[in-house]
Amino acid sequence: MIDDQDRRHLERCIELAAEALRSGNEPFGSVLVSQNGVAMLEARNEVGGGDATRHPEFAIARWAAGSMSPKERAAATVYTSGEHCPMCSAAHGWVGLGRIVYASSAAQLSQWQAEMGVAPASVRPLSIHEIVPDLKVDGPVEDLAESVRGLHRQMHLVSRGGG
Known part of the structure; x- marks a missing residue:
């Protein structure tokens, strides 16, 4: 179930996704939030330079592995504008992060x-549960997914020379 705090963090993820798009990257943004509700790290997509692994969820997993205890990671929540790709889902699972909340799903993006x-x-757009079956996951959030959809439309319109 998505509460007001979840929505607030997801809205920030969408703002980060818009920042990523403005800087020439794909529109994805994520926030790592501690068990106490404190935003620990914000990240946005940085694949525009040619490194396709520069996803915000992957950056969060790497940061959490080096900066948080296993207990803190398990109690944290990762909020993201779009459902994790298989690479990011695996990183999330290997590092032992907790709940994921996303605004739009991989199926919607496809x-x-x-x-x-x-x-x-x-890379096939598998759901998080196909990669990490026992993880607590919430999403999509339909009205926020529409905002994410708009960012993807904008990206593809620009890439076709239409905007």
Whole structure:
């Protein structure tokens, strides 16, 4: 169940995704929040330089592994504008982070890309539970997913020279 605190963190993730897009990256943003509700780290997509592993969720997993105890990681929540890809899901699981809350799902992103005529990604868009079955996951949040959809439309419109 998504509460007001969850929505606030997801809205920040969407702001970070918009920042990523403005800086020439794909529109994804994430926030790591402690058990006490404190935002520990914010990250946005940085793949524009050519390194396709520069996802915000992966950066959070790496940071958490070196900066938090296993107990703190397990009690933390990762908020993100889009459901983790398989790489980020695996990193999340290996590091032992807790709950994930996302605004839009991998299935939604695949559908939006198909509607826009975008070629499928080179990595299959599996759900988080296909990678880390026992993880607590909440999402998508439909009204926030529409905001994420708009960012992806903007990215593909620009990449086609239409914006």
